[in-house]
Amino acid sequence: xxxxxxxxPESVQTGRRWVNLLLGSGVAASIATFLYPAxxxxxxxxxxxxxxxxxxxxKINDLKNNTGKVFKFGSKPALLVRTTAGExxxxxxxxTHLNCTxxxxxxxxxxxxxxHNGFYDLEGRNVSGPPPRPLENFEVHVQGEDIVVTRGA
Amino acid sequence: xxxxxxxxxxxWLDERFGTGSVEExxxxxxxxIHRHTIWYYFxxxxxxxxIVQVLTGILLLLYYRPTPxxxxxxxxxxxxxxxxxxxxxxxxxxxxxxMVFTAFxxxxxxxxxxxxxxxxxxxxxxGMFLLFVVMGFGFSGYxxxxxxxxxxxxxxxxEMAGAVPFAGKWMxxxxxxxxxxxxxxxxxxxxxxxxxxxxxxTVLLAMHLxxxxxxxxxxxxxxxxxxxxGKPAPVMPFFPNFLLRDIIGWYAALGVLGALAAIFPWExxxxxxxxxAAPAGIRPEWYFLFMFQTLKFxxxxxxxxxxxxxxxxxxxxxGAVWIAVPFLDYRAGFGRVxxxxxxxxxxxxxxxxxxxxxxxx
Numbered sequence: 001x002x003x004x005x006x007x008x009p010e011s012v013q014t015g016r017r018w019v020n021l022l023l024g025s026g027v028a029a030s031i032a033t034f035l036y037p038a039x040x041x042x043x044x045x046x047x048x049x050x051x052x053x054x055x056x057x058x059k060i061n062d063l064k065n066n067t068g069k070v071f072k073f074g075s076k077p078a079l080l081v082r083t084t085a086g087e088x089x090x091x092x093x094x095x096t097h098l099n100c101t102x103x104x105x106x107x108x109x110x111x112x113x114x115x116h117n118g119f120y121d122l123e124g125r126n127v128s129g130p131p132p133r134p135l136e137n138f139e140v141h142v143q144g145e146d147i148v149v150t151r152g153a
Numbered sequence: 154x155x156x157x158x159x160x161x162x163x164x165w166l167d168e169r170f171g172t173g174s175v176e177e178x179x180x181x182x183x184x185x186i187h188r189h190t191i192w193y194y195f196x197x198x199x200x201x202x203x204i205v206q207v208l209t210g211i212l213l214l215l216y217y218r219p220t221p222x223x224x225x226x227x228x229x230x231x232x233x234x235x236x237x238x239x240x241x242x243x244x245x246x247x248x249x250x251x252m253v254f255t256a257f258x259x260x261x262x263x264x265x266x267x268x269x270x271x272x273x274x275x276x277x278x279x280g281m282f283l284l285f286v287v288m289g290f291g292f293s294g295y296x297x298x299x300x301x302x303x304x305x306x307x308x309x310x311x312e313m314a315g316a317v318p319f320a321g322k323w324m325x326x327x328x329x330x331x332x333x334x335x336x337x338x339x340x341x342x343x344x345x346x347x348x349x350x351x352x353x354x355t356v357l358l359a360m361h362l363x364x365x366x367x368x369x370x371x372x373x374x375x376x377x378x379x380x381x382x383g384k385p386a387p388v389m390p391f392f393p394n395f396l397l398r399d400i401i402g403w404y405a406a407l408g409v410l411g412a413l414a415a416i417f418p419w420e421x422x423x424x425x426x427x428x429x430a431a432p433a434g435i436r437p438e439w440y441f442l443f444m445f446q447t448l449k450f451x452x453x454x455x456x457x458x459x460x461x462x463x464x465x466x467x468x469x470x471x472g473a474v475w476i477a478v479p480f481l482d483y484r485a486g487f488g489r490v491x492x493x494x495x496x497x498x499x500x501x502x503x504x505x506x507x508x509x510x511x512x513x514x
Contacts, residue, residue: 070429097453100309115431
């Protein structure tokens with residue numbers, strides 16, 4: 001703030017600088033206190049991970065050999081596959097590339113992501129296309145009629 | 154403006170607010186006539202289509218409901234029950250796509266005619282930010298009908314934001330309103346689409362248009378050189394000559410929009426199911442196709458980077474260079490055309506066209 005007219009003595013100028021500094025940092029601090037709640041507000045509170053470690057994915061008779069089924073496992077989709085040999089396998093259905101939901105390709109006996117043409121084998125290993133990592137494997141147990149899928153510890 | 158009805162009103166305003174200077178400005182504003190004049194029309198055309206978006210968007214808001222339970226059904230209701238709902242919704246979708254197209258034409262014409270050169274650097278930058286806002290409109294609007302295609306496109310698009318180093322996780326949560334694409338995402342995207350982006354667009358548009366008025370129409374370097382040699386390009390008055398030509402274009406655009414909406418009504422697809430596999434043939438809107446296709450081609454690992462991260466970093470870098478072009482190609486400000494930048498533009502255009510075409514195979 002330039003003062004027109006006569007020059008101010010040194011002490012007045014120094015004092016004015018101090019006042020400006022104090023006022024300035026006060027205003028800056030108050031703005032920070034206004035912004036902080038808004039910044040915190042835009043990120044939603046974390047939802048606790050589902051403690052549910054196992055789920056009934058299907059009934060035995062739901063799946064023929066060489067078919068797959070996407071089911072809900074906690075808050076995420078998972079894939080149950082019955083191989084040509086009749087064995088059950090389960091994986092996370094979340095493609096490790098960009099989060100799309102994968103499916104079982106009966107013609108290729110592989111797991112396929114339609115979004116960017118990524119392929120995984122029946123061990124969940126990424127075999128071609130963009131996926132950088134294998135799919136998470138889940139344990140499968142048959143309890144009577146139920147196919148129970150469990151997340152490893 | 155000699156109309157006897159309007160004159161007294163203009164005089165009344167001028168007495169109070171000094172609006173005569175605006176009138177004076179308009180009277181002297183001219184548009185150069187040369188063999189590239191046609192490109193001057195694409196900015197105005199983009200603006201017109203934006204206005205169509207605002208108007209049809211307001212109409213859609215009368216019936217649309219932004220929740221995962223209701224969104225798909227409300228759009229279904231609009232296109233099947235509401236009188237002319239199919240037309241309004243289709244015009245909104247078609248106009249959005251045409252607007253992106255004319256914005257791209259406008260951008261590339263400005264690029265190749267070097268209209269970004271000094272003193273129009275900020276006009277270029279504000280235009281680039283407007284283009285990002287337009288793409289944001291497209292991306293957020295795409296999700297609103299809550300259909301399968303949109304659901305997975307949003308998953309992929311937001312996941313890409315999540316791959317950005319450091320701020321990625323925060324951005325992903327911010328965009329999705331949580332860890333996954335859910336109803337919270339829909340609510341957010343709705344807010345972006347009808348409040349945040351329109352606000353940003355209004356401010357940027359005002360800046361962009363003010364700068365265009367302040368600096369006048371740019372002429373290509375060749376025309377500028379001819380003028381320096383004593384052969385200036387002829388001009389036409391902006392008002393009414395150029396504006397009337399503009400309006401003819403807009404009138405035609407309305408006709409095209411109506412025809413497209415009637416002959417090719419925009420599809421709604423199937424309702425999104427978060428626990429179903431991504432269907433075959435999934436793809437984003439056409440203006441994101443070149444990025445989509447590039448991601449498909451990238452291997453899982455490039456040197457020490459994950460393929461997707463390398464892609465995202467590559468596109469970010471390319472975008473930054475593109476924005477900074479007026480400063481990188483500062484020689485254009487002295488009327489010197491640098492082949493490299495023309496080549497860069499041809500490469501960018503070629504890349505976008507070829508990658509998009511490959512994605513459409």
